[in-house]
Amino acid sequence: MRLSFVLAEMVQGLRRNLAMTVSVVLVTFVSLTFVGASILLQTQIDKLKDDWYDRVEVTAYLCPQDSPQPACAAGEATDEQVAALQAVVDDQLAGDVETVYLETKADAYEAFAERYPDGYQGVPLTEDDMQASLRLKLVDPEQDYAVVNDVLTGRPGVESVEDERAVFEPLFHALNRASILAAGLAGVMLLAAVLLITTTIRLSAHSRRRETRIMRLVGASTWFIQMPFLLEGAIAAVLGAGLAVGGLLLGVKYLVVDWLEQSVDWVAYVDAGDVLQIAPVLVGIAFLLAIVSSFLTLRRFTRV
Amino acid sequence: MIRFENVTKFYARTPRPALDDVSIEIGRGEFVFLVGASGSGKTSCISLVQREERPSAGKVFVAGRDLSSMSAWKVPEHRRKLGVVFQDFRLLPDKTVYENVAFALQVIGKKRHTIRLAVPEVLEMVGLAGKEKRRPHELSGGEQQRVAIARAYVNRPPILLADEPTGNLDPTTSLGIMRLLDQINLTGTTVVMATHDEEIVNQWRKRVIELDEGVVVRDQPEGIYDSSRPARGELTVSEA
Known part of the structure; x- marks a missing residue:
């Protein structure tokens, strides 16, 4: 009722x-x-x-030939320098970096050729025009970039450290x-x-x-x-x-x-x-x- | 049944109290006329018993309960023990006679079959059998007041309050309403009727409580009412 x-x-x-x-x-x-x-x-x-953030990484660009940057006055990064950098990453940045791998000029050229089979804007490039780099994947991209940047920048063989995430900001x-x-x-x-x-x-x-x-x-x-x-x-x-x-x-x-x-x-x-x-x-x-x-x-x- | 203990009632923005130190006691099954001119405090008394209003000072008891200290959620329960009838009937114009009376039971959650029994019975009692399907505007004033009384009485309350129930009715019709109230009183219901209708009061010879400017000036069994008699204020003047 x-x-x-x-x-x-x-x-x-x-x-x-x-x-x-x-x-x-x-x-x-x-x-x-x-x-x-x-x-x-x-x-x-x-x-x-x-x-x-899963895909995008921090890149430490290694010195190419004839870099205008003062950090690369000594010329192209040597294999010893690369090995030393990898040791630094494994040692000092163990808690911040999840994985690291070296992208050689050959790797870079391969990726480039795949994306631009006809050359960049009509200009064909060779493997020597590419730049080798260390690709770093961070444990916590929001927090760790500053640390990584601080440790790697200015080391012999490093031209610059860039946070690729900045592109998406x-x-x-x-x-x-x-x-x-x-x-x-x-x-x-x-x-x-x-x-x-x-x-x-x-x-x-x-x-x-x-x-x-x-x-x-x-x-x-x-x-x-x-x-x-x-x-x-x-x-x-x-x-x-x-x-x-x-x-x-x-x-x-x-x-x-x-x-x-x-x-x-x-x-x-x-x-x-x-x-x-x-x-x-x-x-x-x-x-x-x-x-x-x-x-x-x-x-x-x-x-x- | 109803007891006022030194009740004073002020309304906001009026310096004079509507009721001034009023003490009344009305017993179970009594029939009381509450008389006095307009503004003498009759309606205030009714509102206090309903707990529409609360006294500014003093206490009001109804059926042994102190209304001044009653908490708000108990007020509906209290009002179910009262039937109230007004001068302006207060019927719902969209509803039929039957629906108007049934409404009072529906909204207090009575069961359907209870309503089916109670409503025709009370309509029969007030003399409206056969007019269940009419709407208020199709009825005479006297009939409308009968509907209102049926609505007030259908839940068999122990107290019936009537505020100028014959105020809008001609003398013959008023007589019929009075007979009805008397009949309800004979079933044991306490009836308090506020009125300034001398003829009715003098004809019925019930207990009369007269108010004047918020003060009880007379409380007399089988009393009469003479509104032309000098009121308290004028008496004071003549005595001076």
Whole structure:
């Protein structure tokens, strides 16, 4: 009896304020889409880091012939110098470097020829134009680069030490900013959602003030009076969250799976699984939003 | 059943108290007329018994419970023991007669079959059998008040409060409402009726408590009410 009555009241309330209900659904939909997009961008950044930091290494370029760098005034790095450098890496940098290997001029030329079979911009290059280097894979790329750089730079035979990750930093910055922007918009939209839910409940309470007055008069309990309003807000908000999850799934499918993955296939992307993972978070936020705003409103409007 | 102990009630932004050190005791099964001019404090008394309001000073007891110290979550329980009827009926215009009465039971979580039994019975009692499907606007004022009384009484409360129940009704219709309240009183229900209808008070000869500017000026069994009689304020002036 109780439950069916509360549900009937709630459905009636939703119908009576249909336009407001729809707007609550839409605003929560948009705001939670931004929340979701922000979280997905962060997930994407993490995936890229995991993926790329695995492949990208620190390179210590060894002195080539006729280098203009003062560090290489002695000429091309000798085999002894290379061996000494490898010993330093094994010894002093044992805790920072996971693997190290020597890329000889021949290796470099092979990689070059594979990528540019017709020569670089039409100029054919020979093995002697290549530069030998030590490729280092770090244990913790975020932390260890400074140490490696410090130890290797200036040693005989080393022309320069470069962190290849630096190439990707601008991309991560861009993604990070996009994520922060999405989070900021999400914040504004969430505020709008709270205000809208509050207004909707206020209207709903106003249109049912006669009923509410009678309910108080005959001794209906507070939760019984407030429950239909609470459920109204919660259901509208959760519907909005459902739409947001649907929207994000579609967005990931069309933007990432059908487009990005087809054109740039060598990086890891977010997928439907990631969206489903954040779905409960979004629904939770919607529910909380509705409950908090209802509670604030109802305390004033249906007080015993 | 209802006891006021030195109750004073101030409302915000009014310097004069609505009730000023009022002490009343009303026993189980009594029928009491609460009389006095508009603004004399009748409605404040009713609100205090409902615990719509709390006294500024003093204590209000209903059925042995001190309302001033009652916590908010117990208030609904308290109100289920009261039936309340108003001058303006306060029916829900979208609902039928039956639904209006049933509503009072639905919202306190009564079972469906209880409602199916109780509602027709009380409608029969108030003389509205056969009009269950009407809506309030299709009824006369007297009939609407009967619906309101049915709603107030359907849960068989031990106390029935009526605030000017005949205020909007003509004398003949008022008489019918009075008979109904009397009938309810005969079942053992305590009835407190606020009114300034002299004719009714003088015809029924029940206990009369008269308020004037928030002070009890008369408490008389089988009393009468004469509103043209000089009020307390004027008495003071004439004595001076």
